[in-house]
Amino acid sequence: MAECDALLAEYKRRDFLRVLGSGALLSLPVRGAERPVRVRAGEAGIYEAFTGKIEMGQGARTLLTQAVAEELGVGVERVRLIMADTDIVPDDGGTWASLTTPETVPAVRKETAAFAGHAITDPARWKVLGTSVAPLHGPEAVTGALQYCSDVRVEGMLHGRMVRPDAYRARLESVDDAAARALPGVQVVREGDLLGVVARDPQTAARAAGLVRAQWREEALPAADSLVERLRAGAVAPVEVKETRYPPLIRGGDVEAGLASAQRRLSASYWAPPIGHVPLEPRAAVAEWKDGALTVYCGKSAPFLVRVELARSLGIPESKVRVRIAMPGGAFGGKQRSECELEAAILARTAQAPVRLAWTREEEFWVAYARPAGVVDIESGADSAGRLVAWRFRNYNSGAPGLRPPYDFPHMSNEFWRSEAPYRQGSYRALAATLNNFARESHMDEWAHALRQDPVEFRLAHTGDARLKEAIERAAGRFGWGKRKPGRGVGYGMACTIEKGARLALFVETEGTGAQLKLRRMVAAGDFGAALNPDNLRNQMQGAMIQGIGGALWEQLRFDGRSQLTHRLSQYRVPRFGDVPEISVELIDRREVPAAGAGESPITLPAPAIANALFSATGERKRSLPLAV
Amino acid sequence: MAIELNINGRNRRLEIDPAATLLEALRDGAGLTGTKYGCGEGQCGACTVLVDGRAVKSCLVSAGSAAGKKIVTIEGLASRQGLHPVQQAFLDHAAFQCGFCTPGMILGTVALLGQDPNPSAARIREALQGHLCRCGAYPRIVDAVRAAAKTRESRRG
Numbered sequence: 001m002a003e004c005d006a007l008l009a010e011y012k013r014r015d016f017l018r019v020l021g022s023g024a025l026l027s028l029p030v031r032g033a034e035r036p037v038r039v040r041a042g043e044a045g046i047y048e049a050f051t052g053k054i055e056m057g058q059g060a061r062t063l064l065t066q067a068v069a070e071e072l073g074v075g076v077e078r079v080r081l082i083m084a085d086t087d088i089v090p091d092d093g094g095t096w097a098s099l100t101t102p103e104t105v106p107a108v109r110k111e112t113a114a115f116a117g118h119a120i121t122d123p124a125r126w127k128v129l130g131t132s133v134a135p136l137h138g139p140e141a142v143t144g145a146l147q148y149c150s151d152v153r154v155e156g157m158l159h160g161r162m163v164r165p166d167a168y169r170a171r172l173e174s175v176d177d178a179a180a181r182a183l184p185g186v187q188v189v190r191e192g193d194l195l196g197v198v199a200r201d202p203q204t205a206a207r208a209a210g211l212v213r214a215q216w217r218e219e220a221l222p223a224a225d226s227l228v229e230r231l232r233a234g235a236v237a238p239v240e241v242k243e244t245r246y247p248p249l250i251r252g253g254d255v256e257a258g259l260a261s262a263q264r265r266l267s268a269s270y271w272a273p274p275i276g277h278v279p280l281e282p283r284a285a286v287a288e289w290k291d292g293a294l295t296v297y298c299g300k301s302a303p304f305l306v307r308v309e310l311a312r313s314l315g316i317p318e319s320k321v322r323v324r325i326a327m328p329g330g331a332f333g334g335k336q337r338s339e340c341e342l343e344a345a346i347l348a349r350t351a352q353a354p355v356r357l358a359w360t361r362e363e364e365f366w367v368a369y370a371r372p373a374g375v376v377d378i379e380s381g382a383d384s385a386g387r388l389v390a391w392r393f394r395n396y397n398s399g400a401p402g403l404r405p406p407y408d409f410p411h412m413s414n415e416f417w418r419s420e421a422p423y424r425q426g427s428y429r430a431l432a433a434t435l436n437n438f439a440r441e442s443h444m445d446e447w448a449h450a451l452r453q454d455p456v457e458f459r460l461a462h463t464g465d466a467r468l469k470e471a472i473e474r475a476a477g478r479f480g481w482g483k484r485k486p487g488r489g490v491g492y493g494m495a496c497t498i499e500k501g502a503r504l505a506l507f508v509e510t511e512g513t514g515a516q517l518k519l520r521r522m523v524a525a526g527d528f529g530a531a532l533n534p535d536n537l538r539n540q541m542q543g544a545m546i547q548g549i550g551g552a553l554w555e556q557l558r559f560d561g562r563s564q565l566t567h568r569l570s571q572y573r574v575p576r577f578g579d580v581p582e583i584s585v586e587l588i589d590r591r592e593v594p595a596a597g598a599g600e601s602p603i604t605l606p607a608p609a610i611a612n613a614l615f616s617a618t619g620e621r622k623r624s625l626p627l628a629v
Numbered sequence: 630m631a632i633e634l635n636i637n638g639r640n641r642r643l644e645i646d647p648a649a650t651l652l653e654a655l656r657d658g659a660g661l662t663g664t665k666y667g668c669g670e671g672q673c674g675a676c677t678v679l680v681d682g683r684a685v686k687s688c689l690v691s692a693g694s695a696a697g698k699k700i701v702t703i704e705g706l707a708s709r710q711g712l713h714p715v716q717q718a719f720l721d722h723a724a725f726q727c728g729f730c731t732p733g734m735i736l737g738t739v740a741l742l743g744q745d746p747n748p749s750a751a752r753i754r755e756a757l758q759g760h761l762c763r764c765g766a767y768p769r770i771v772d773a774v775r776a777a778a779k780t781r782e783s784r785r786g
Binding site: 056057058059134135137138139140141142143144145146147148150151153201202203278279280281282327328329330332358360361535536539540542543544545546547568569570574575576577578580583 | 645646649653657660661662663664665666667668669670672673675702703704706707712716717719720723725726727728729730731732735753754755757758760761762763764765766767768769770771
C-alpha cells in the first residue's frame with residue numbers, strides 16, 4: 001500500500017498544480033497521439049462532450065451537460081456526455097473534493113465556448129445553467145435500465161471469488177485446493193498473498209471458494225482501546241506547505257503568546273472512530289485482457305488514478321490499461337482506489353478469460369478502507385471582553401481538510417499531525433472536515449456557555465464573513481432560535497462552517513439521550529455561490545446531512561486484536577426512514593459569486609449541531625462520536 | 630440444473646440451481662440486473678421484487694420458492710402506456726441520487742399502495758423502513774409516494 005499511497009500523493013499533486021495553471025497535464029495522452037477532445041459535433045444535430053469525471057448520484061452528468069449546453073446555446077437534449085473512459089476522455093482529475101463544480105464546470109465552459117467561437121456566457125444571461133434540470137440518469141434509474149458497475153457483463157465472462165483470511169492482516173502460507181478444483185470449470189488462482197477462484201457462474205465460484213483450505217500466518221492488531229494514544233504517540237508535526245489543496249498548518253499571530261496572555265482558557269479533546277462508507281452497491285469490476293492489454297470496467301471515481309495503480313501493480317505500461325467507468329451505486333469517497341480491479345485483473349490474467357469480481361457486503365465492510373479515526377486536541381483562550389484570542393487546534397491522523405476556522409482568531413495554529421493507523425484508511429466524503437468541524441463547533445459552543453453568551457451571537461461576533469452571517473441568521477430565523485427554552489429532554493443546537501467555498505448553517509432540535517436520542521427537526525441554510533442546479537443542490541445538501549446523522553449518532557467500525565468485527569449491515573446502523581426528522585433546507589443563490597460544490601460540506605454539520613443540542617438539554621458535553629451510544 | 634419461473638408475465642426457463650436465491654436467478658439466470666444486490670441478509674431492500682403482488686426481498690428466498698408464482702421486477706413495471714405512476718412520481722420528484730435503491734424502493738411502494746392506496750407519511754416511512762437509501766433521499770421518496778397515491782386515486786376516478 002505504501003507505494004500506492006506515494007502514487008496517490010503524486011497524482012493529487014499533479015492535479016493541484018494543473019489547476020494552479022502551471023500547464024502540467026495530469027497524465028500524458030497515452031493512446032494515440034491526439035489530445036483528448038472536449039466537445040465535437042456529432043450526428044443528427046447532437047454534440048458529443050467528453051469528461052474524466054464520473055456520475056455517482058451527485059449530479060455531475062447533468063451539471064456538466066448543462067455547462068456544455070449553455071455555451072453551445074442548445075438544450076441539454078442535444079448534448080451527449082461521454083464520461084470516464086480513460087482511452088477517450090480528458091483527465092479531469094478524480095471526482096473528489098467537490099471539484100466538479102468549481103473547477104471542471106469552468107474548464108468545460110471555457111473550452112466549449114472556444115469551440116463555439118465566443119466568450120463564456122455571462123451568468124446573468126444563463127438559460128440552462130442556474131435552472132433545475134432533472135437528473136439525466138433518472139429515466140434509466142426508475143426503469144432498472146441504468147447499468148451500474150455490478151451489472152456489467154461481457155462476452156465469455158467468468159466469475160471470480162476471493163478467498164480471504166478471517167484475520168485483518170495475514171500472509172498466505174499454504175493452500176489445499178483439491179476439493180475446489182474438483183468442481184467443474186473451477187480454477188484456483190494464487191499470486192503472493194492473493195488467493196481466489198474462477199468459475200463459470202457466481203454460485204459455483206462461491207462454493208469453490210468455500211472449499212479452498214488455506215493456512216494463514218496472522219498478524220496481530222493493536223488493542224482497539226489503545227488507538228487514541230497510538231495516534232497521538234506516532235504523530236509527526238506538520239510544516240507549512242503552500243502549494244497544496246489542504247494545508248496541514250494554518251497559522252496567524254503567535255498562539256503560544258496568545259494562550260499565555262489569555263484571561264481564561266479551555267482545553268478539550270474530541271474523537272471520531274473509523275467508519276465505513278457503506279455504499280449501497282459493493283465494489284465490482286470486470287477485467288478483460290486482449291493481446292497484453294487490459295480493459296477494466298468498474299465504478300471508481302478516479303479512473304486515471306486506477307489506471308496508474310493497475311499499470312504499476314501489474315508491471316505494464318499505462319498505455320496498455322483502459323479503465324471504463326460504469327456508475328457506482330454510491331461511493332462517498334470510498335471508491336477511489338484499485339483493490340477490486342487489481343484482483344479481477346489478476347484472476348482474469350491467470351484464467352485467460354474475462355473475469356467479473358463482485359465483492360460481497362462483508363468484503364465491502366472489512367476489506368475496503370475506512371474513514372480515518374482521529375483525535376483533535378484544542379487549547380484556547382479568551383480575553384476579558386469574552387472574545388477568543390488564542391486557538392491551538394491539533395488533528396491527529398484524520399486529515400487537513402476543514403482545518404481553517406471561519407472565525408477571526410488573532411492568534412491561532414491549526415495543525416494536522418500525520419500518524420500511523422493500524423487500519424486501512426482512506427478518503428471519505430468531506431474527509432477530516434467532519435471531525436474538524438465537530439471539534440471546532442463543539443468547542444465554540446463550550447465557550448459560548450462558559451461565557452454565558454448565546455451560541456449564535458457568539459459565532460456572529462467571531463466571524464467577519466458576511467455570507468456566513470447571513471446563512472446563520474436566515475436559518476436561525478426559520479428555526480425560531482431562542483424562542484423556546486431547552487429542557488425536559490428537548491435540546492436545541494446549531495453549527496456552521498465555511499467549507500470548500502460554501503457557507504452553511506444547521507439548527508437542530510433533539511429529544512432524549514443515549515440510544516433513545518431522536519432528531520425532531522433540522523433547519524439549514526446553504527450558500528454555494530451561484531446555484532448552478534438549485535434542485536440538485538437542495539437534494540445534495542439534504543442527502544449529505546441525512547447521511548451525516550449516521551456518523552453523528554451510531555456509526556463505528558469495531559475491531560479486536562485480530563480482526564475487524566463489523567461485517568454486515570445488521571451490525572452497523574445507518575439512517576433509515578424512521579430516523580429522518582422534519583427537515584428544511586434554504587438555498588441562498590448568489591449568481592455573481594463563483595459556484596462551490598455541495599457534495600461534501602453539508603455532511604460536516606449534523607455531529608456538532610446535535611452534540612450542542614444534547615448539551616443544551618442535559619448539561620452533559622459529548623466529545624466523542626458516535627453520540628447515541 | 631434449471632428452473633421455470635414466471636417473470637414479468639412470461640414463463641422463462643433459467644439455467645440455475647433452484648436452491649439459488651431468487652435474486653441470483655433474476656440477475657445471473659434471467660439477466661435482469663435491475664434487481665440489486667446490496668447486503669444478502671434482507672437489511673437493505675435493494676433486491677425487492679413483487680411475488681404475487683407482495684414485496685419480497687429476493688436475496689432471502691430461493692428461486693424454487695417462487696416457482697408457479699407471478700414475479701414482477703422493475704423491468705416489468707412500465708407498460709405500453711408508459712411508466713407506472715410510482716416510477717413517474719419518483720422521476721418527477723427526483724427521489725433518488727445514485728438510484729441504486731430505486732428499483733427496490735419503487736416495488737416496495739407498489740406493494741404498499743396495493744394494500745393501502747392512500748398512506749400517511751408516517752405509514753410510508755414505516756412500510757419502507759426496510760429500504761436503505763444511502764444518499765439520503767428519504768424525504769423526497771416520501772413525497773413521491775404520496776404523489777403516486779394521488780395519481781392512482783385520480784385515475785381510479
